[in-house]
Amino acid sequence: MRPFQLVRPDNLAEASRRAKGDKSLIKAGGIDVLDRLKERLENPEKLVNILDLKTDLSDIARDGATLRIGALSTLAQLANAGELEKSEWHAIRDAAGKTATPQVRNRATAGGNLLQLTRCWYRRSSSLGCAHGGDGPDCLAQTGENRYHAVMGGIDCFRVHPSNLAPALIALDASVRVRNDKDERTLTMLELYPEEPYADEAEHTLVSGEILTEILVPAQPAGSRSAYRDSREKESFDWPTTSAAVRMSIDSGKITDARICLGAVAPNPVFVPDAAALLIGKAPSDELFAKVAAKAYEGAEPLEKNQYKVRLGQATLIDTLEAAAAR
Amino acid sequence: MTNKPPSRPEFSRRAFLKGASAVAAGSAVGHEIAAATQPESGATVFGTELHTIELTVNGKPKQVKVETRTTLLDALREGADLTGTKKVCDRGACGGCTVMLDGETVNSCMTLAFDAVGSKITTIEGLGTPDNLHPMQKAFVECDALQCGFCTPGMIVSATACVQKRGKPSLDQIKADMSGNICRCGTYTRVFEAIQKVGGQKVEGR
Numbered sequence: 001m002r003p004f005q006l007v008r009p010d011n012l013a014e015a016s017r018r019a020k021g022d023k024s025l026i027k028a029g030g031i032d033v034l035d036r037l038k039e040r041l042e043n044p045e046k047l048v049n050i051l052d053l054k055t056d057l058s059d060i061a062r063d064g065a066t067l068r069i070g071a072l073s074t075l076a077q078l079a080n081a082g083e084l085e086k087s088e089w090h091a092i093r094d095a096a097g098k099t100a101t102p103q104v105r106n107r108a109t110a111g112g113n114l115l116q117l118t119r120c121w122y123r124r125s126s127s128l129g130c131a132h133g134g135d136g137p138d139c140l141a142q143t144g145e146n147r148y149h150a151v152m153g154g155i156d157c158f159r160v161h162p163s164n165l166a167p168a169l170i171a172l173d174a175s176v177r178v179r180n181d182k183d184e185r186t187l188t189m190l191e192l193y194p195e196e197p198y199a200d201e202a203e204h205t206l207v208s209g210e211i212l213t214e215i216l217v218p219a220q221p222a223g224s225r226s227a228y229r230d231s232r233e234k235e236s237f238d239w240p241t242t243s244a245a246v247r248m249s250i251d252s253g254k255i256t257d258a259r260i261c262l263g264a265v266a267p268n269p270v271f272v273p274d275a276a277a278l279l280i281g282k283a284p285s286d287e288l289f290a291k292v293a294a295k296a297y298e299g300a301e302p303l304e305k306n307q308y309k310v311r312l313g314q315a316t317l318i319d320t321l322e323a324a325a326a327r
Numbered sequence: 328m329t330n331k332p333p334s335r336p337e338f339s340r341r342a343f344l345k346g347a348s349a350v351a352a353g354s355a356v357g358h359e360i361a362a363a364t365q366p367e368s369g370a371t372v373f374g375t376e377l378h379t380i381e382l383t384v385n386g387k388p389k390q391v392k393v394e395t396r397t398t399l400l401d402a403l404r405e406g407a408d409l410t411g412t413k414k415v416c417d418r419g420a421c422g423g424c425t426v427m428l429d430g431e432t433v434n435s436c437m438t439l440a441f442d443a444v445g446s447k448i449t450t451i452e453g454l455g456t457p458d459n460l461h462p463m464q465k466a467f468v469e470c471d472a473l474q475c476g477f478c479t480p481g482m483i484v485s486a487t488a489c490v491q492k493r494g495k496p497s498l499d500q501i502k503a504d505m506s507g508n509i510c511r512c513g514t515y516t517r518v519f520e521a522i523q524k525v526g527g528q529k530v531e532g533r
């Protein structure tokens with residue numbers, strides 16, 4: 001890490017003011033930030049430490065029918081939150097509890113998890129210049145070592161989105177509150193990520209200085225249950241190779257409503273309404289779930305070394321559908 | 328590495344030290360530094376030079392000199408001369424540097440020293456001494472739960488936190504709680520045995 005000034009803001013407006021511009025970087029838990037600074041991917045002049053505002057932003061609480069999750073809640077808090085034991089919101093608990101290690105979960109925040117930088121080893125290397133980092137003309141993964149890279153959604157950059165929480169929150173139709181020094185706005189989880197994930201664009205749509213303050217999870221339709229599952233090379237310490245989150249409602253044995261989101265297979269979390277639509281009006285069955293998984297991965301274009309991800313991703317989704325149906 | 332004076336006028340080392348001593352006096356945990364420093368415009372800024380901060384390590388106040396970028400791990404090892412906590416990957420990817428922060432395990436390599444001010448830090452040195460081993464240390468010895476020993480301080484801190492939290496943990500709970508500590512020598516099964524042996528006992532740390 002290069003030397004930096006540590007800014008400890010008194011409030012969110014001040015934090016936002018200080019975080020504006022390319023010389024500043026926001027730090028929450030710091031798990032992703034410290035790694036980037038140690039690798040010298042970035043060398044900010046100022047680190048704006050929003051962790052100091054933890055007491056204001058770390059509640060997980062119901063507000064009427066909505067669940068509000070403070071952006072500085074830790075993954076450990078989410079993994080143990082009693083509120084999330086309710087089957088409709090359970091996908092959040094699943095996703096948080098499977099992230100990283102106990103030590104990381106004790107520090108890492110929900111907001112930081114959604115906004116962490118891709119794990120693409122080319123992007124995260126300070127010695128290899130790639131199009132996404134802005135230091136090279138091409139995506140090095142497209143023709144290079146790409147076993148963990150995208151099998152869909154890549155345009156000119158084949159990174160994958162690493163977050164466990166993002167697919168779960170998308171399946172639950174969540175949104176996020178964001179503020180700068182003056183105004184606040186609400187983005188749906190899908191709007192938090194760029195519609196077209198070009199190499200030269202940021203991985204999320206927050207404007208410089210904007211702070212994610214809370215996550216809002218709405219009440220789910222009656223009879224809803226949700227789940228998150230993933231595949232990993234190691235059960236802990238690692239990011240998923242494929243993941244899926246599902247929410248479905250079942251009434252008198254028939255699925256009446258469903259949302260599905262895939263993770264770790266594309267530059268963004270992938271919301272797949274067409275695949276989910278196949279579930280409607282049907283009773284859960286192995287055959288049906290296999291059809292849905294095939295649909296979710298329809299048109300996937302794996303790279304040279306990640307073809308395994310298509311079959312594995314389908315298996316992960318089937319697993320997730322079964323887990324949700326069984327809740 | 329630069330050591331130039333702070334470029335922002337609002338920083339005051341005196342005020343910061345005052346904040347640190349407020350911690351020692353046992354004020355409410357939380358934002359002592361900010362509260363005890365006069366913020367001139369909504370933020371306190373610490374420059375790139377050395378600062379003296381006070382950490383509460385194993386129940387005792389320790390003054391250490393750090394930069395803003397110094398990790399808790401480096402502050403403990405180099406500033407407080409507590410070298411029991413090991414630096415292995417320095418990336419949150421092994422657990423060798425595990426310490427407790429207010430009773431919760433964290434990777435001290437991924438925690439800024441500044442972020443640990445005001446918290447209760449427990450390192451391996453806070454658990455036992457060579458003459459008076461902590462029950463978990465004793466169990467590790469009895470179960471032969473180490474080979475090279477490099478992962479052991481982190482293992483014992485995580486293991487102690489597990490028993491403090493769970494009382495008498497099941498094997499599955501032990502495995503879950505120990506899933507953030509890697510042992511290159513493969514001592515896992517004996518580590519699990521050691522923890523089961525201590526499970527149900529009272530295990531204090533400082």
Ligand SMILES: Cc1cc2nc3c(=O)[nH]c(=O)nc-3n(C[C@H](O)[C@H](O)[C@H](O)COP(=O)(O)OP(=O)(O)OC[C@H]3O[C@@H](n4cnc5c(N)ncnc54)[C@H](O)[C@@H]3O)c2cc1C
Pocket residue numbers: 025026027028029030031032033034050071072098099100101104107108109110111112113114115116117162163164165206210211212213237238239240418419420
């Ligand atoms: C060994 C290991 C394994 C891991 N495995 C997984 C895994 O399986 N799945 C997974 O999802 N993650 C995994 N992670 C990543 C980890 O979960 C994230 O690094 C962590 O959640 C980031 O949260 P943080 O609070 O530390 O964020 P920080 O590192 O503080 O910040 C991350 C980014 O978000 C920005 N930011 C943070 N909070 C805000 C906010 N409120 N408003 C605006 N900007 C903000 C920062 O500027 C920065 O760019 C793993 C990490 C490690 C070390």
Ligand code: FES
Pocket residue numbers: 413414415416417418419420421422423424425434435436437
């Ligand atoms: S040294 Fe901190 S986790 Fe490896």
Ligand code: FES
Pocket residue numbers: 472473474475476477478479509510511512513514
């Ligand atoms: S005893 Fe050698 S690494 Fe664990």
